[in-house]
Amino acid sequence: MELSQRSAALEAAARVRTILRQHAGAADEQARVCEPGMAELRRSGLMGLLVPQERGGLGGDLSDLVEIAQVLADGCTSTAMIWAMHCQQADVLIHFAAQPLRDRLLPRIARGELYLASVTTGPSTGGHLLSSASPLTDTEQGLWVDREAPIVTGGLVADGFLITMRSSPDAPENEVSLVYADRDQMDVVERGDWDTLGMRGTHSVGLKLSGAVPRSQVVGGDGAFRTVALESMAPVGHLAWAACWLGAARSALGELVGLLRSAERPGSIDIRSELVAERLARIRMDLELVGAYLCRVTAEVSQLRAAGASLAGTATQIHLNTLKVIAADLTFRSVDRMVQLAGLSLGYRRGSALPLERHFRDLRSAALNYANDRLLTATGALTLMDRSVNLA
Amino acid sequence: MTSADWPDDFEKAVRQHLPLLADGTALTSEASLLALGLDSLATVGLLVEVEETFAVQFPDEDLRAETFATPATLWAVVVRLRDGAAT
Ligand SMILES: Cc1cc2nc3c(=O)[nH]c(=O)nc-3n(C[C@H](O)[C@H](O)[C@H](O)COP(=O)(O)OP(=O)(O)OC[C@H]3O[C@@H](n4cnc5c(N)ncnc54)[C@H](O)[C@@H]3O)c2cc1C
Numbered sequence: 414m415e416l417s418q419r420s421a422a423l424e425a426a427a428r429v430r431t432i433l434r435q436h437a438g439a440a441d442e443q444a445r446v447c448e449p450g451m452a453e454l455r456r457s458g459l460m461g462l463l464v465p466q467e468r469g470g471l472g473g474d475l476s477d478l479v480e481i482a483q484v485l486a487d488g489c490t491s492t493a494m495i496w497a498m499h500c501q502q503a504d505v506l507i508h509f510a511a512q513p514l515r516d517r518l519l520p521r522i523a524r525g526e527l528y529l530a531s532v533t534t535g536p537s538t539g540g541h542l543l544s545s546a547s548p549l550t551d552t553e554q555g556l557w558v559d560r561e562a563p564i565v566t567g568g569l570v571a572d573g574f575l576i577t578m579r580s581s582p583d584a585p586e587n588e589v590s591l592v593y594a595d596r597d598q599m600d601v602v603e604r605g606d607w608d609t610l611g612m613r614g615t616h617s618v619g620l621k622l623s624g625a626v627p628r629s630q631v632v633g634g635d636g637a638f639r640t641v642a643l644e645s646m647a648p649v650g651h652l653a654w655a656a657c658w659l660g661a662a663r664s665a666l667g668e669l670v671g672l673l674r675s676a677e678r679p680g681s682i683d684i685r686s687e688l689v690a691e692r693l694a695r696i697r698m699d700l701e702l703v704g705a706y707l708c709r710v711t712a713e714v715s716q717l718r719a720a721g722a723s724l725a726g727t728a729t730q731i732h733l734n735t736l737k738v739i740a741a742d743l744t745f746r747s748v749d750r751m752v753q754l755a756g757l758s759l760g761y762r763r764g765s766a767l768p769l770e771r772h773f774r775d776l777r778s779a780a781l782n783y784a785n786d787r788l789l790t791a792t793g794a795l796t797l798m799d800r801s802v803n804l805a
Numbered sequence: 806m807t808s809a810d811w812p813d814d815f816e817k818a819v820r821q822h823l824p825l826l827a828d829g830t831a832l833t834s835e836a837s838l839l840a841l842g843l844d845s846l847a848t849v850g851l852l853v854e855v856e857e858t859f860a861v862q863f864p865d866e867d868l869r870a871e872t873f874a875t876p877a878t879l880w881a882v883v884v885r886l887r888d889g890a891a892t
Contacts, residue, residue: 585825587842639839725870794845797852798868 433488486660491614611774
């Protein structure tokens, strides 16, 4: 993207943020997708941020992605996450869909007509990304998809789905194919509600999807989901999620500092005290670390991609996992500390002038949204394979 | 190469780390270890076992996905390291 386009995209994101700010509380309260925010996102062109310009998109890159995710999360963390996950799915199609499918879908994404939801979690395989229990079956109408999808962010408003499936009834659980399904091609039944501690505005409902898709809608080849996950879905996900969480924590800190500098500051908080200063410093340092590491790993991934190199190398995988885990841990720790600093009325009470308790609940999900434990296990194993300790 | 080319110890070590290889099924030299369930933790387990059994130490250059691609690629590295150590 050229400079002028980049600033236009940032201006569009700022406009969306204004709307998100007005509705974030309601989306959280009702546990529903913020419709005005989604409508503005669709209008803004940002749904096609990563889509190349020749397909009508903005042609943005990964640094645009992480920057805009932070702006959106400053308005509403849930909606930012919906957008971030959509961009993650779009990146998969851009890099792995066969040409005819790309030709068909990318212009629709760019026009904001196609919100892509993701179906990787399964009822029996849990969060294990590289396995799926439900098989694709070959039928006369095409590949038959029959899939329980317990958590689908924005599932009720999705226009299309990227779904992991076992590649055939005889294939082992780890031979996974990714298929694209239009909403029109699927019979969509709502299965479970979404009444959670936080991230309520993602309305990540349970769905049962069934229907047939043509073979040409397998993305990345039969049984090739592992490559798709390693080269696109996981890296772009970790970058975009980390950016959303950081954006939320920055927003929280910005508002807290604004209040501490204002006349509304509670008398009990003495901002000239060393204790308050030390607490603020610790909060700020956590966000500095996440910000710097996010920037660094974004650059690493961008450089490797520009060189046509794989992201599956040991050190790069360690960096990407580390980014996700530290972003989840440190942004949550920072809002936890903000709650402590702000105290009960400002920090803990619903309806406070600062939405700190909402940020706290939202960011608690970060360690679960692709379980930190899974990533730590993988990172530990990979660490034993990298004696030269190639840091990011 | 056929499985006859490697010793039983090697076969046993590899099989132990492949949760998706059924007991009666032969381990072919070109089988994908990844497809048979060798994840990152299992790779570490296999590495340690092979290093202990054959008294070798894998240098960094060999700690790559290519090494752990198939029984044949892994055995080739073990042979090179073992023979290298003997001379
Ligand atoms: C806001 C939000 C939105 C989401 N949106 C979607 C979506 O749109 N589509 C979708 O498919 N999924 C979605 N998910 C699901 C998400 O990707 C994860 O799959 C899910 O959060 C994992 O749930 P789990 O903790 O029950 O399962 P698992 O990851 O299966 O973990 C179960 C338990 O086992 C532990 N565990 C697992 N592996 C290990 C290990 N190797 N070492 C140690 N402990 C381990 C975990 O810590 C956890 O306690 C979303 C989740 C959230 C929070």
